[in-house]
Amino acid sequence: MTVERIVSEAKDQFPIGMRVLAVDDDPTCLLLLETLLRRCQYHVTTTSQAITALKMLRESKNKFDLVISDVHMPDMDGFKLLELVGLEMDLPVIMLSANGDTKLVMKGITHGACDYLLKPVRIEELKNIWQHVVRRKKFDRKDRINSDNQDKPHADSGEAAGMGNADNNVKVNKKRKDQKEDEDEDRDEDGHDNDDSSTQKKPRVVWSVELHRKFVAAVNQLGIDKAVPKKILELMNVEKLTRENVASHLQKFRLYLKRISCVANQQANMAAALGTADSSYLRMGSLNGLGNFHSLAGTDQFHNAPFRSFPPSGVLGRLNTPAGLGIRGLPSTGTIPLGHVQNSGHSSNDPNKLQSFIPGNHNANILQGLPMSLELDQLQNNKGVSHIGELPTANSSSVFPVPGSLMDARITGFSNNPILGVTSNSLMLEGSSQQAALHASNLRDGVSAIGFQNGNTLSDFASIDPVSNQLRDSKADLQGQATSINCNSGQIMTSVPQEWNASIPANGAIIQLDQCLDQNNSIFHRTMDSDSIGPMSFVDPLSIKAHNSAMEPSVIEKEGYLMYQSRPQGNHIPDNIGSLEDLASAMMKQDQDNGKPAYGNFGHNSYSHRACI
Amino acid sequence: MDLVKLQRQLVDYRDSLYHECFLDEQFTQLQELQDENNPDFVVEVVSLFFEDSERLLNELTKALEQQSIDFKRVDAHVHQLKGSSSSIGAQRVQKSCIAFRNYCEEQNVEGCLTCLQLVRQEYYLVKSKLEALFKLEQQILSAGGSIPI
Numbered sequence: 001m002t003v004e005r006i007v008s009e010a011k012d013q014f015p016i017g018m019r020v021l022a023v024d025d026d027p028t029c030l031l032l033l034e035t036l037l038r039r040c041q042y043h044v045t046t047t048s049q050a051i052t053a054l055k056m057l058r059e060s061k062n063k064f065d066l067v068i069s070d071v072h073m074p075d076m077d078g079f080k081l082l083e084l085v086g087l088e089m090d091l092p093v094i095m096l097s098a099n100g101d102t103k104l105v106m107k108g109i110t111h112g113a114c115d116y117l118l119k120p121v122r123i124e125e126l127k128n129i130w131q132h133v134v135r136r137k138k139f140d141r142k143d144r145i146n147s148d149n150q151d152k153p154h155a156d157s158g159e160a161a162g163m164g165n166a167d168n169n170v171k172v173n174k175k176r177k178d179q180k181e182d183e184d185e186d187r188d189e190d191g192h193d194n195d196d197s198s199t200q201k202k203p204r205v206v207w208s209v210e211l212h213r214k215f216v217a218a219v220n221q222l223g224i225d226k227a228v229p230k231k232i233l234e235l236m237n238v239e240k241l242t243r244e245n246v247a248s249h250l251q252k253f254r255l256y257l258k259r260i261s262c263v264a265n266q267q268a269n270m271a272a273a274l275g276t277a278d279s280s281y282l283r284m285g286s287l288n289g290l291g292n293f294h295s296l297a298g299t300d301q302f303h304n305a306p307f308r309s310f311p312p313s314g315v316l317g318r319l320n321t322p323a324g325l326g327i328r329g330l331p332s333t334g335t336i337p338l339g340h341v342q343n344s345g346h347s348s349n350d351p352n353k354l355q356s357f358i359p360g361n362h363n364a365n366i367l368q369g370l371p372m373s374l375e376l377d378q379l380q381n382n383k384g385v386s387h388i389g390e391l392p393t394a395n396s397s398s399v400f401p402v403p404g405s406l407m408d409a410r411i412t413g414f415s416n417n418p419i420l421g422v423t424s425n426s427l428m429l430e431g432s433s434q435q436a437a438l439h440a441s442n443l444r445d446g447v448s449a450i451g452f453q454n455g456n457t458l459s460d461f462a463s464i465d466p467v468s469n470q471l472r473d474s475k476a477d478l479q480g481q482a483t484s485i486n487c488n489s490g491q492i493m494t495s496v497p498q499e500w501n502a503s504i505p506a507n508g509a510i511i512q513l514d515q516c517l518d519q520n521n522s523i524f525h526r527t528m529d530s531d532s533i534g535p536m537s538f539v540d541p542l543s544i545k546a547h548n549s550a551m552e553p554s555v556i557e558k559e560g561y562l563m564y565q566s567r568p569q570g571n572h573i574p575d576n577i578g579s580l581e582d583l584a585s586a587m588m589k590q591d592q593d594n595g596k597p598a599y600g601n602f603g604h605n606s607y608s609h610r611a612c613i
Numbered sequence: 614m615d616l617v618k619l620q621r622q623l624v625d626y627r628d629s630l631y632h633e634c635f636l637d638e639q640f641t642q643l644q645e646l647q648d649e650n651n652p653d654f655v656v657e658v659v660s661l662f663f664e665d666s667e668r669l670l671n672e673l674t675k676a677l678e679q680q681s682i683d684f685k686r687v688d689a690h691v692h693q694l695k696g697s698s699s700s701i702g703a704q705r706v707q708k709s710c711i712a713f714r715n716y717c718e719e720q721n722v723e724g725c726l727t728c729l730q731l732v733r734q735e736y737y738l739v740k741s742k743l744e745a746l747f748k749l750e751q752q753i754l755s756a757g758g759s760i761p762i
Contacts, residue, residue: 028662028697035646035654072692098696120639120700123646 015130016041019063023053023081024070024096029119033068033096036123042130050076057089064091065133068117071097071104079111086112087252092132096121205245211238215249224257616758623749624761630746635739640702644762659743662701666736669694673729677722687725688717694732705735 020042024030030046037044045064047053050073057064067085071078082093095108098119108116114132117125207215218235219227229247236246630636647654669690676687695710709732716724750760 026665026693026697026700028658028665029700031658031661032643032646032700035651035658039646072689098692098699119696120642120702122642 015133017043018130018133019043019065020045020129021053021056021064021067022046022069023050023067023073023078024048025073025075026070029070029096033121036121036126037068039123040126049073050078050081053081054084057085057091061089066092066094066129068094068096068129071095071099071108079107082108082111082113090136092136094129094132205241205249207249211236211241212249214238215246215253219250219253224254616753616756619749619753619756620758620761623746623753626746626749630742634704635742637702637704639699643701656747658701659747662697662703663740665697666694666706670729670733670736673732677725677729682720682722682725684717684720684725688714691717691732703736703739706732706739709735 020037022030022033022037022044023046024033025048027048030048034044034046045056047056050069053067053069054076057067067081069078069081073081078095078097082095085091085093092114093112094115094117095113096117096119097104100118105116114136115129205211214236215232218232221235222228222231227250229243229250232250233241233243233246627636631640643655643658673687673690673694676683676690691710691713695707695714698704698706698710709728713725713728713732716728753760
């Protein structure tokens, strides 16, 4: 059979020739699956690595119709892959597992799987999987028509969508579809595609940093609960952006926030540890999940609660602080935001303690989660925290390197030492000038690299809204950062307990702080992926300035933990990574250098503590 | 040896394996997937299974020898072994993995060690049985006959 014939036959004889990508680390199962699929007359490609699968999918978006993936894989959690595929490629994904636990199945559904099969797989089941491809295409069209739905905030619809019934499928599909839509900057009006054939792919809106910033600002202004796509759209005032785009982005954003808040809860103590007195920080702090940061005791109050409700100003606003991710560096002046925070009410606030502080700031928390530190470095011109190395263990007080001057903080690559190598830069959320005086000294020591050990990596970057200038205020910065970090830290913290040698499993992705984060604008929007979730869509990697060398965290996932490894290399994080995709690819690239997967969102699979989902 | 006799021997042997639960209907599925396009499918898959299982068993042994046992890791390995054994139809291995997992959950070291032994035993048993089965098949094929379904 010639290739051409195959191709045309494939199109005409669907489901025959449907292109399936099968991912499973177990070679026995993979071979079996491949054979079964071929028996069904599908066109099969197999890989035993999730990373490779993603790469293949990214290489050419239209190469596959469907993805089947195992849940338990060593290099990446199946759920994470599921999310990423859903977000980036909007392909139907079927989960496969030997474990048929209801909870797992539910998890699959909430992450967007269109089906969940149990091993050993039977050919009868595989014979029908093509329905998911068709359904998606059909519903894509329908979703466009139902624009009303998008007016209502239904962030949870995707999550709650069960796969079982059509309605849910519609929602899920819509979510997927929306995601696709979102990515197109020049997306045409929805209406155009309504009549198109089901194979039509809509242009995607790319949520660049700028765009996302505007989005977050609009949401903040309206208040998260009242933010409806229409109003957001009006506030944003961006040409060619449709309500649908905004709606789906909002949905993802909500999901992201939800996840963060779950994480935040867990991180309550972490937040406290961070000791940022600043309430806003605390909120963020809660996200920090840096349990280790005892010093953040004062932040308890902030935990969770604020976050949960998604205080617009706090979380997002702060996020936007110059540090963008807060890593910007603590105010260079001696008043480290941290100190600032500390005054606020940190009970155990001891500026010198900063132990768990992220360089001087709550940011510490943030840092933990976010590889942001990487960027911070750059911002600050410090060596920058190349990556958030290990998050300090709970015990190590100085773990959290809060670079006093932010400059020093350096995040070294993975090291086993639990020092959160948050470079001052990174941690400094605030404007760069501030030094993390706070515990500069303390921090310095500690922060060498926030390396995550054991593969704990910041899976997601918390989305950080571009923090407005107010962030200059350390609090703001911290918060912003905290949030982002929180997300990560939360995750990290939780997972840390066990073995972490102080590496905080950062589920988050590498937070790339835009160098220009300085003050406010970097919208670092990363979804905190606490657990294999983390819609990348929220991630708005702050453009990493060229000098952002530090930020190259490579994420290595080990046993479910993503290890964030920052590589102090020149910045190879491209500036203005607008889309999640870019971010992911940037990260991937980085990883590739290291041979490790780099993902913005790292679903942290083994993170059993995940509270949400 | 007489071809018919060989064939009968194969059928009986195979039936006994099912009967004793060494194999289940998943193995039958595997055989059904084998055809002229894929003539060695079963042997291929089973060989992969052998390789992978041995690796897993080694990992398990190592993991359980540690001072401080990482049960999550142990569980992950057992889970994988369970998955692959179920995929080829090695029922007894699969069942012993289930018990193993329970002990992992309970973090019961003794229980785990016992289960590991059991799993290993079952594995070697099914391995030798399958190898005998394949040998019989090979003999039949060499004698010019076909494998009875």
